[in-house]
Amino acid sequence: MAALVVLNQARLWHKHGMVSRASRSDRSRKPLGAAKLDELALAYVARFATSRAKLTRYLSRKIRESEWVGDVDAMTACEAVADKMERLQFLDDRQYAAMRAGAMTRRGLGVRRVKAQLFVDGIAPEDSGEAIAEAEDRALAAAIGFARRRRFGPYATRPADDPAVRDRQVAAFARAGHSLALARRILAVPPGDAEAMAALDAEAALD
Numbered sequence: 001m002a003a004l005v006v007l008n009q010a011r012l013w014h015k016h017g018m019v020s021r022a023s024r025s026d027r028s029r030k031p032l033g034a035a036k037l038d039e040l041a042l043a044y045v046a047r048f049a050t051s052r053a054k055l056t057r058y059l060s061r062k063i064r065e066s067e068w069v070g071d072v073d074a075m076t077a078c079e080a081v082a083d084k085m086e087r088l089q090f091l092d093d094r095q096y097a098a099m100r101a102g103a104m105t106r107r108g109l110g111v112r113r114v115k116a117q118l119f120v121d122g123i124a125p126e127d128s129g130e131a132i133a134e135a136e137d138r139a140l141a142a143a144i145g146f147a148r149r150r151r152f153g154p155y156a157t158r159p160a161d162d163p164a165v166r167d168r169q170v171a172a173f174a175r176a177g178h179s180l181a182l183a184r185r186i187l188a189v190p191p192g193d194a195e196a197m198a199a200l201d202a203e204a205a206l207d
Contacts, residue, residue: 032066034077041081045090049099052082052091053122093127101131105138108146113177141204143178147186154189154197 037059044050044058059078068074085091100121101114114135118128135142148155152169160166166187173183189196 029065029067031069032063033068034070034072034081037062037070037077037081038084041085042090045085049096050091051093051096051121051123052086055085055091056082057122093123094130096121097123097128097131098134101128101135105135105142106145108142108149108176110142110146110173110177110179110182111135111139116177138204139178139182140200143173143182143186144200144204146173146176146178153187154191154193154200156191159190160187 040062041055041059044055048054050058056078059081060075063074063078070077072080082091097118100117104114104117111132115128115132118131123131147153150169150172151157152160152172160169169187170180170183173186174180186200189200
């Protein structure tokens with residue numbers, strides 16, 4: 001009777017996909033060599049603007065999901081492919097950093113968010129410095145853009161007289177990567193103050 005119960009459980013597990021995942025995944029692991037790794041890299045850089053670190057992470061994941069059959073160590077092969085992509089000018093971390101930081105700034109995100117994203121993307125300081133400096137120069141313009149999108153401060157339909165509301169707005173600026181000083185400066189401008197808004201816009205254009 002016990003044997004019958006065990007057999008039924010085994011059938012149930014098999015029916016609902018609860019059998020050993022290792023045995024299935026081992027059978028599904030396809031061979032991956034240097035030539036295929038090259039193809040994967042080319043397809044990836046053709047689809048996405050990317051950094052060297054992001055490309056190598058992607059290739060490393062593909063290697064982990066496959067059975068590596070290359071003549072050299074898998075990670076050495078990853079680095080070699082990344083070197084090749086750089087020689088072909090499909091990878092340029094400095095250019096990528098400028099593009100990424102510029103896009104974030106235009107979306108109204110501040111310097112802290114830009115720095116954090118470039119770090120996550122694996123951009124070295126020597127390649128991210130110019131992009132971060134540009135984001136710092138555009139900090140006021142980005143903060144104004146954020147306020148305009150969220151209808152905060154001078155772009156609100158009515159003053160935020162409730163201190164709790166003002167605190168939430170300051171926190172939103174902070175989450176977007178802006179300094180508290182910059183947030184409070186913009187929020188201090190009352191809605192509809194055209195002169196103050198024009199002065200902010202003029203200053204931002206000079207940043």
